[in-house]
Amino acid sequence: MTDEDKKREQEEASEPGAGDEAEAPEAAEEGAEPEAAEEQSPAAEPTEEAVEPEAAEEQSPAEEPVGEPEPAAEQDAAPQAEPSEESKGGAEDPKERRRLERSRASGPARPARTPEQRATERAVERRASKERRRRYRAARRTKRGEPGSGTPAAAREPGAKKVRQGTVVSAGAEKTITVEIAVVRRHPTYEKVVRRTSKLHAHDEANQAQQGDVVRVVESRPLSRTKRWRLLEVLERAPR
DSSP states (O other), rough: OOOOHHHHHHHHOOHHHHHHHHHHHHHHHHHHHHHHHHHHHHHHHHHHHHHHHHHHHHHHHHGGGGGHHHHHHHHHHHHHHHHHHHHOOOSSSSSHHHHHHHHHOOSOOOOOOOOHHHHHHHHHHHHHHHHHHHHHHHHHHHHHHHOOOSSSSOOOOOOOOOEEEEEEEEEOSEEEEEEEEEEEEEOOOOOOEEEEHHHHHHHHTOOOOOOOOOEEHHHHHHHOSEEEEEEEEEEEEOOO
Protein backbone atom coordinates (compact mmCIF):
# COMPACT_ATOMS: atom_id res chain seq x y z
CA MET A 1 0.00 0.00 0.00
CA THR A 2 1.14 3.45 -0.68
CA ASP A 3 1.29 6.27 1.77
CA GLU A 4 -1.75 7.90 0.27
CA ASP A 5 -3.91 4.82 0.86
CA LYS A 6 -2.82 4.66 4.49
CA LYS A 7 -3.79 8.29 5.00
CA ARG A 8 -7.26 7.69 3.57
CA GLU A 9 -7.87 4.74 5.95
CA GLN A 10 -6.86 6.83 8.91
CA GLU A 11 -9.14 9.67 7.90
CA GLU A 12 -12.09 7.31 7.45
CA ALA A 13 -11.50 5.77 10.85
CA SER A 14 -11.26 9.19 12.47
CA GLU A 15 -14.66 10.23 11.04
CA PRO A 16 -17.28 7.58 12.10
CA GLY A 17 -20.41 9.81 11.46
CA ALA A 18 -19.67 10.16 7.79
CA GLY A 19 -20.55 6.51 7.02
CA ASP A 20 -23.80 6.74 8.96
CA GLU A 21 -24.77 9.85 7.05
CA ALA A 22 -24.10 8.06 3.77
CA GLU A 23 -26.19 5.09 4.86
CA ALA A 24 -29.09 7.28 6.00
CA PRO A 25 -29.85 8.70 2.56
CA GLU A 26 -29.78 5.20 1.15
CA ALA A 27 -32.32 4.04 3.75
CA ALA A 28 -34.49 7.10 3.04
CA GLU A 29 -34.45 6.29 -0.62
CA GLU A 30 -35.43 2.68 0.11
CA GLY A 31 -38.36 3.89 2.28
CA ALA A 32 -39.54 6.30 -0.39
CA GLU A 33 -39.59 3.64 -3.09
CA PRO A 34 -42.36 1.50 -1.45
CA GLU A 35 -44.49 4.64 -0.88
CA ALA A 36 -44.14 5.63 -4.54
CA ALA A 37 -45.08 2.10 -5.53
CA GLU A 38 -48.20 2.30 -3.32
CA GLU A 39 -49.14 5.67 -4.83
CA GLN A 40 -48.71 4.35 -8.38
CA SER A 41 -50.66 1.13 -7.81
CA PRO A 42 -54.10 2.83 -7.26
CA ALA A 43 -53.58 4.87 -10.39
CA ALA A 44 -52.63 1.79 -12.34
CA GLU A 45 -55.77 -0.11 -11.28
CA PRO A 46 -58.29 2.32 -12.85
CA THR A 47 -56.39 2.23 -16.10
CA GLU A 48 -56.67 -1.51 -16.14
CA GLU A 49 -60.37 -1.24 -15.38
CA ALA A 50 -60.80 1.32 -18.16
CA VAL A 51 -58.95 -0.88 -20.59
CA GLU A 52 -61.19 -3.83 -19.84
CA PRO A 53 -64.48 -2.08 -20.92
CA GLU A 54 -62.77 -0.83 -24.09
CA ALA A 55 -61.65 -4.32 -24.90
CA ALA A 56 -65.21 -5.54 -24.25
CA GLU A 57 -66.61 -2.89 -26.60
CA GLU A 58 -64.10 -3.82 -29.28
CA GLN A 59 -65.09 -7.43 -28.97
CA SER A 60 -68.86 -6.79 -29.00
CA PRO A 61 -69.01 -5.36 -32.59
CA ALA A 62 -66.99 -8.27 -33.78
CA GLU A 63 -69.50 -10.62 -32.18
CA GLU A 64 -72.61 -8.86 -33.63
CA PRO A 65 -71.98 -9.59 -37.36
CA VAL A 66 -72.11 -13.26 -36.52
CA GLY A 67 -75.94 -13.11 -36.27
CA GLU A 68 -76.55 -10.72 -39.24
CA PRO A 69 -76.31 -13.12 -42.21
CA GLU A 70 -79.88 -14.25 -41.50
CA PRO A 71 -81.58 -11.06 -42.96
CA ALA A 72 -79.30 -11.26 -45.98
CA ALA A 73 -80.34 -14.84 -46.50
CA GLU A 74 -84.01 -13.78 -46.27
CA GLN A 75 -83.45 -11.04 -48.87
CA ASP A 76 -81.81 -13.53 -51.18
CA ALA A 77 -84.67 -15.93 -50.72
CA ALA A 78 -87.34 -13.24 -51.40
CA PRO A 79 -86.23 -12.42 -54.98
CA GLN A 80 -86.07 -16.10 -55.70
CA ALA A 81 -89.65 -16.54 -54.51
CA GLU A 82 -91.05 -13.60 -56.55
CA PRO A 83 -90.47 -15.07 -60.03
CA SER A 84 -92.23 -18.20 -58.95
CA GLU A 85 -95.31 -16.18 -57.93
CA GLU A 86 -95.32 -14.31 -61.26
CA SER A 87 -95.00 -17.57 -63.12
CA LYS A 88 -97.95 -18.95 -61.17
CA GLY A 89 -100.06 -15.82 -61.79
CA GLY A 90 -99.90 -16.22 -65.56
CA ALA A 91 -97.97 -14.73 -68.44
CA GLU A 92 -98.71 -11.38 -70.03
CA ASP A 93 -98.50 -12.82 -73.52
CA PRO A 94 -102.06 -13.40 -74.86
CA LYS A 95 -101.10 -16.69 -76.45
CA GLU A 96 -99.52 -17.95 -73.25
CA ARG A 97 -102.54 -16.80 -71.26
CA ARG A 98 -104.92 -18.66 -73.60
CA ARG A 99 -102.75 -21.75 -73.40
CA LEU A 100 -102.93 -21.67 -69.61
CA GLU A 101 -106.69 -21.19 -69.70
CA ARG A 102 -107.07 -24.18 -72.01
CA SER A 103 -104.85 -26.29 -69.77
CA ARG A 104 -106.90 -25.36 -66.70
CA ALA A 105 -110.26 -25.83 -68.40
CA SER A 106 -112.34 -28.77 -67.17
CA GLY A 107 -114.70 -30.87 -69.24
CA PRO A 108 -114.49 -33.13 -72.21
CA ALA A 109 -112.06 -32.19 -74.96
CA ARG A 110 -113.51 -31.02 -78.26
CA PRO A 111 -113.06 -33.17 -81.34
CA ALA A 112 -110.15 -32.52 -83.67
CA ARG A 113 -110.84 -29.90 -86.36
CA THR A 114 -109.26 -28.98 -89.63
CA PRO A 115 -107.64 -25.55 -90.18
CA GLU A 116 -110.63 -24.53 -92.35
CA GLN A 117 -113.04 -25.34 -89.54
CA ARG A 118 -110.96 -23.37 -87.07
CA ALA A 119 -110.90 -20.37 -89.42
CA THR A 120 -114.69 -20.58 -89.80
CA GLU A 121 -115.18 -20.65 -86.03
CA ARG A 122 -112.90 -17.63 -85.59
CA ALA A 123 -114.84 -15.70 -88.22
CA VAL A 124 -118.13 -16.51 -86.46
CA GLU A 125 -116.71 -15.40 -83.10
CA ARG A 126 -115.43 -12.14 -84.59
CA ARG A 127 -118.81 -11.36 -86.14
CA ALA A 128 -120.50 -12.02 -82.80
CA SER A 129 -118.00 -9.74 -81.01
CA LYS A 130 -118.55 -7.05 -83.60
CA GLU A 131 -122.30 -7.24 -83.11
CA ARG A 132 -121.90 -7.01 -79.33
CA ARG A 133 -119.69 -3.93 -79.67
CA ARG A 134 -122.20 -2.33 -82.03
CA ARG A 135 -125.08 -2.89 -79.61
CA TYR A 136 -123.01 -1.60 -76.69
CA ARG A 137 -122.02 1.59 -78.50
CA ALA A 138 -125.57 2.17 -79.66
CA ALA A 139 -126.78 1.84 -76.08
CA ARG A 140 -124.15 4.32 -74.92
CA ARG A 141 -125.19 6.82 -77.56
CA THR A 142 -128.83 6.41 -76.58
CA LYS A 143 -127.96 6.92 -72.94
CA ARG A 144 -126.00 10.09 -73.64
CA GLY A 145 -128.66 11.37 -76.01
CA GLU A 146 -128.51 11.99 -79.69
CA PRO A 147 -126.49 15.04 -80.72
CA GLY A 148 -128.65 18.06 -81.46
CA SER A 149 -128.91 19.58 -84.85
CA GLY A 150 -127.44 22.85 -83.59
CA THR A 151 -127.67 26.18 -85.31
CA PRO A 152 -128.36 25.76 -88.99
CA ALA A 153 -125.73 27.08 -91.33
CA ALA A 154 -126.49 30.57 -92.53
CA ALA A 155 -127.22 30.96 -96.22
CA ARG A 156 -124.23 32.52 -97.92
CA GLU A 157 -125.18 35.60 -99.85
CA PRO A 158 -122.65 37.28 -102.09
CA GLY A 159 -121.71 40.71 -100.86
CA ALA A 160 -121.77 43.88 -102.90
CA LYS A 161 -118.94 43.96 -105.40
CA LYS A 162 -116.55 46.88 -105.54
CA VAL A 163 -116.95 49.31 -108.43
CA ARG A 164 -114.27 51.79 -109.51
CA GLN A 165 -114.23 54.58 -112.08
CA GLY A 166 -111.11 55.64 -113.91
CA THR A 167 -109.39 56.53 -117.17
CA VAL A 168 -107.94 54.03 -119.60
CA VAL A 169 -104.20 54.68 -119.95
CA SER A 170 -103.39 51.59 -122.04
CA ALA A 171 -105.45 49.36 -124.33
CA GLY A 172 -102.74 47.73 -126.45
CA ALA A 173 -103.08 44.23 -124.95
CA GLU A 174 -105.67 41.80 -126.25
CA LYS A 175 -108.84 41.94 -124.14
CA THR A 176 -107.02 43.79 -121.38
CA ILE A 177 -107.01 47.45 -120.44
CA THR A 178 -105.05 49.37 -117.85
CA VAL A 179 -107.18 51.77 -115.83
CA GLU A 180 -105.81 54.59 -113.72
CA ILE A 181 -107.95 55.53 -110.75
CA ALA A 182 -107.45 58.95 -109.16
CA VAL A 183 -108.42 59.49 -105.55
CA VAL A 184 -108.71 63.06 -104.27
CA ARG A 185 -109.11 63.47 -100.51
CA ARG A 186 -108.47 66.10 -97.88
CA HIS A 187 -105.86 65.19 -95.30
CA PRO A 188 -107.55 64.69 -91.90
CA THR A 189 -104.92 66.64 -89.95
CA TYR A 190 -103.38 69.18 -92.31
CA GLU A 191 -106.55 69.67 -94.40
CA LYS A 192 -104.54 69.64 -97.56
CA VAL A 193 -106.03 68.12 -100.70
CA VAL A 194 -104.03 64.97 -101.47
CA ARG A 195 -104.28 63.34 -104.91
CA ARG A 196 -103.33 59.68 -105.23
CA THR A 197 -103.50 57.40 -108.23
CA SER A 198 -103.47 53.63 -108.57
CA LYS A 199 -103.47 51.39 -111.64
CA LEU A 200 -105.25 48.10 -112.21
CA HIS A 201 -105.79 45.66 -115.05
CA ALA A 202 -109.34 44.93 -116.23
CA HIS A 203 -110.74 42.40 -118.67
CA ASP A 204 -112.35 43.85 -121.83
CA GLU A 205 -113.95 40.97 -123.68
CA ALA A 206 -115.01 42.96 -126.79
CA ASN A 207 -112.10 45.44 -126.83
CA GLN A 208 -114.56 48.33 -126.51
CA ALA A 209 -112.46 50.73 -124.46
CA GLN A 210 -109.71 52.84 -126.01
CA GLN A 211 -106.97 54.91 -124.48
CA GLY A 212 -108.34 58.06 -122.84
CA ASP A 213 -111.87 56.70 -122.25
CA VAL A 214 -113.54 57.07 -118.90
CA VAL A 215 -114.75 53.63 -117.84
CA ARG A 216 -116.28 51.86 -114.89
CA VAL A 217 -114.91 48.48 -113.75
CA VAL A 218 -116.19 45.92 -111.25
CA GLU A 219 -114.28 43.31 -109.27
CA SER A 220 -114.43 39.67 -110.35
CA ARG A 221 -112.78 36.33 -109.81
CA PRO A 222 -109.09 36.06 -110.74
CA LEU A 223 -108.91 36.02 -114.54
CA SER A 224 -105.11 35.99 -114.84
CA ARG A 225 -102.02 36.67 -112.79
CA THR A 226 -102.81 40.40 -112.53
CA LYS A 227 -106.46 40.76 -113.63
CA ARG A 228 -109.06 40.89 -110.87
CA TRP A 229 -111.44 43.40 -112.52
CA ARG A 230 -113.83 43.40 -115.48
CA LEU A 231 -115.05 46.24 -117.71
CA LEU A 232 -118.59 47.21 -116.78
CA GLU A 233 -119.30 50.13 -119.15
CA VAL A 234 -117.69 53.01 -121.02
CA LEU A 235 -118.88 56.33 -119.55
CA GLU A 236 -117.12 58.80 -121.85
CA ARG A 237 -115.26 58.44 -125.10
CA ALA A 238 -112.01 60.21 -125.61
CA PRO A 239 -111.87 62.78 -128.52
CA ARG A 240 -110.25 61.40 -131.67
